[in-house]
Amino acid sequence: MAHAAPSAAGFQDCRNIWVSTLEQLAESDLRIVAVVNDSIGSSKLNSFQKKFPDRIINVGIAEQVLVGVGAGLANGGRIPFVSAASCFLTGRALEQVKADIAYAGFNVKLVGQSSGIAYGELGATHHSIEDFAWLRPLTNLTVIVPADAWETAEAVKWAAGHDGPVYLRLSRMPVPDLIIPNRQFRPGHAETVRQGDDLTIIACGTTVHLAAAAADALAADGIAARVLNFSTINPLDETALHEAAATGAIVTVEEASIRGGLGGAVAEFTAAHKPVPVERVGFPGFLPTGSVEWLFREYGLTPEGIEAAARRALARKA
Amino acid sequence: MLTNDKLPLIRDKALWMRRTAFTMVHRAQLGHPGGDFSAMDILATLYFGVLNYDPKRPDWADRDRFVMSKGHATGALYSALCAAGYFPEDWLPTYMQPKSLLNGHPNRNYLPGIETNTGPLGHGFPVATGIAIAGQITGAPYRTYVLTGDGEQQEGSNWEAAMVCGHRKLANLTLIIDRNRLQQGAGTEETSGLDPLDDKYRAFGFEVHEVNGHDHAALLATLSAPPGDKPRCVIANTTKGKGVSFMENVASWHHGVPNDAQFEQAMKELV
Numbered sequence: 001m002a003h004a005a006p007s008a009a010g011f012q013d014c015r016n017i018w019v020s021t022l023e024q025l026a027e028s029d030l031r032i033v034a035v036v037n038d039s040i041g042s043s044k045l046n047s048f049q050k051k052f053p054d055r056i057i058n059v060g061i062a063e064q065v066l067v068g069v070g071a072g073l074a075n076g077g078r079i080p081f082v083s084a085a086s087c088f089l090t091g092r093a094l095e096q097v098k099a100d101i102a103y104a105g106f107n108v109k110l111v112g113q114s115s116g117i118a119y120g121e122l123g124a125t126h127h128s129i130e131d132f133a134w135l136r137p138l139t140n141l142t143v144i145v146p147a148d149a150w151e152t153a154e155a156v157k158w159a160a161g162h163d164g165p166v167y168l169r170l171s172r173m174p175v176p177d178l179i180i181p182n183r184q185f186r187p188g189h190a191e192t193v194r195q196g197d198d199l200t201i202i203a204c205g206t207t208v209h210l211a212a213a214a215a216d217a218l219a220a221d222g223i224a225a226r227v228l229n230f231s232t233i234n235p236l237d238e239t240a241l242h243e244a245a246a247t248g249a250i251v252t253v254e255e256a257s258i259r260g261g262l263g264g265a266v267a268e269f270t271a272a273h274k275p276v277p278v279e280r281v282g283f284p285g286f287l288p289t290g291s292v293e294w295l296f297r298e299y300g301l302t303p304e305g306i307e308a309a310a311r312r313a314l315a316r317k318a
Numbered sequence: 319m320l321t322n323d324k325l326p327l328i329r330d331k332a333l334w335m336r337r338t339a340f341t342m343v344h345r346a347q348l349g350h351p352g353g354d355f356s357a358m359d360i361l362a363t364l365y366f367g368v369l370n371y372d373p374k375r376p377d378w379a380d381r382d383r384f385v386m387s388k389g390h391a392t393g394a395l396y397s398a399l400c401a402a403g404y405f406p407e408d409w410l411p412t413y414m415q416p417k418s419l420l421n422g423h424p425n426r427n428y429l430p431g432i433e434t435n436t437g438p439l440g441h442g443f444p445v446a447t448g449i450a451i452a453g454q455i456t457g458a459p460y461r462t463y464v465l466t467g468d469g470e471q472q473e474g475s476n477w478e479a480a481m482v483c484g485h486r487k488l489a490n491l492t493l494i495i496d497r498n499r500l501q502q503g504a505g506t507e508e509t510s511g512l513d514p515l516d517d518k519y520r521a522f523g524f525e526v527h528e529v530n531g532h533d534h535a536a537l538l539a540t541l542s543a544p545p546g547d548k549p550r551c552v553i554a555n556t557t558k559g560k561g562v563s564f565m566e567n568v569a570s571w572h573h574g575v576p577n578d579a580q581f582e583q584a585m586k587e588l589v
């Protein structure tokens with residue numbers, strides 16, 4: 001499944017940093033194991049396999065077993081990183097994720113690879129745009145969507161040290177590093193990428209840099225848009241959401257379905273606490289085949305599309 | 319006509335389908351040519367020797383059903399459906415282009431002749447089981463054929479379906495396993511071994527046949543033999559990438575794509 005992905009100077013494929021970080025952690029923590037479903041190559045775990053041949057468990061093409069085995073390994077005192085294409089990890093094994101990982105509360109790290117629409121041309125079965133909606137309601141499961149290479153490394157380190165179930169939603173699409181001074185990784189806390197009080201753009205993952213570019217374009221027009229990197233989808237940073245609602249208009253941006261994911265969470269929260277206009281940028285449902293670039297453009301996941309959504313939100317602002 | 323009269327046609331179609339599929343994959347620079355080519359002779363035999371269908375009436379109630387459970391092999395499936403007359407040849411170059419009906423994985427809402435959507439492995443056999451049960455309880459004359467990969471057999475859903483088939487003695491169903499011994503990243507036996515696959519299916523209540531999956535005559539005889547009193551399992555021993563020297567039995571051609579020189583080379587070999 002070779003896919004053309006947008007690439008430019010300074011853009012990085014975060015899968016490289018996911019695996020180098022995991023290898024470093026595994027050197028010193030012998031409890032760490034990787035669990036895969038014929039997904040060694042697509043998870044970039046070939047060098048992990050060479051270094052730690054006894055610590056990679058390939059269950060074959062069997063995702064329900066994959067997640068169940070992860071729970072069992074945690075019971076046996078291991079720290080499993082269960083890595084598979086996110087569409088199958090979350091869709092095929094959803095009940096195992098719910099019952100065996102979240103409900104049972106096992107210390108398992110689920111790593112969704114090639115999430116969102118990374119497999120653009122392969123079609124809706126291979127798009128993973130429903131995962132936020134499926135996993136966000138699961139009590140105990142921390143859901144993290146890193147926005148760049150730095151955050152990917154921090155999230156992997158944090159997950160390894162955290163005693164509890166985690167879903168890390170990784171991408172294969174190269175993204176630039178966000179430039180934020182004195183960055184600190186704080187799970188459960190939104191990170192301010194741009195300051196502003198006219199409205200708030202709440203983005204996650206591969207779309208944060210696009211939201212920042214949209215804010216920069218709005219700034220040229222005298223509109224001060226706050227941009228939040230909302231990398232923890234569960235639990236929600238309620239303080240940041242109260243403050244976002246106080247700006248009076250919100251745009252959400254995600255490489256996911258606009259139903260039930262980040263946009264759904266923000267709409268739920270604001271409806272309950274402070275109703276403000278919310279414009280959701282993301283995907284409406286099953287998507288046609290097409291390249292990643294084409295799908296991003298077609299559905300407005302671009303600086304221009306986000307800027308237009310911001311103007312719609314502002315027009316609705318009381 | 320004697321079934322063997324069909325062999326020249328099957329051979330010609332299989333060659334056309336291989337050339338067509340490789341052209342699609344080369345053009346799109348995407349696809350799964352290894353699994354396309356291991357399945358090609360099975361599909362050519364089904365569509366040009368076994369299945370009872372009418373491309374003008376894709377929803378004819380008594381048509382034989384073919385379910386392509388290894389949905390990644392759309393190079394094979396689309397070239398077969400095109401050769402069978404379900405859609406025109408000039409649709410083929412749109413393979414995986416934006417909004418194309420020739421989606422990376424088959425979608426029954428896009429193209430006639432597709433019985434169900436596949437792509438996630440382990441879905442086709444359960445759906446085929448349902449199709450066969452519908453035929454069993456209504457007494458409809460159609461037969462149901464489903465093709466899975468061998469790596470795909472690691473999905474537990476296949477074994478749940480097998481139990482239902484055996485229990486209900488679904489003699490109108492034929493499961494074909496493309497036994498190329500490779501999955502995405504490595505060999506099946508080094509990943510999560512399947513052997514002895516024949517004994518497993520026998521234990522689940524199937525009549526099991528093993529054939530050379532590139533021998534059209536053997537495939538034709540086994541697949542068109544009248545139903546017995548049990549579901550049938552045909553283990554088709556194949557070579558992944560069959561027909562192109564540099565692809566044969568090389569795991570990376572699972573989703574490898576040819577450069578121009580490789581494409582030219584393949585076209586020279588596929589004659």
Ligand SMILES: Cc1ncc(C[n+]2csc(CCOP(=O)(O)OP(=O)(O)O)c2C)c(N)n1
Pocket residue numbers: 037038061062063088092350352353354356388390437438439440466467468469470471496498500501502558572
């Ligand atoms: C549920 C699911 N898990 C993983 C995949 C990714 N995948 C696509 S093809 C493939 C290997 C299939 O191997 P096999 O069934 O032997 O097919 P073949 O060799 O005929 O291509 C894998 C793992 C998938 N499509 N569906």
Ligand SMILES: [Mg+2]
Pocket residue numbers: 467468469496497498499500501
């Ligand atoms: Mg195989």
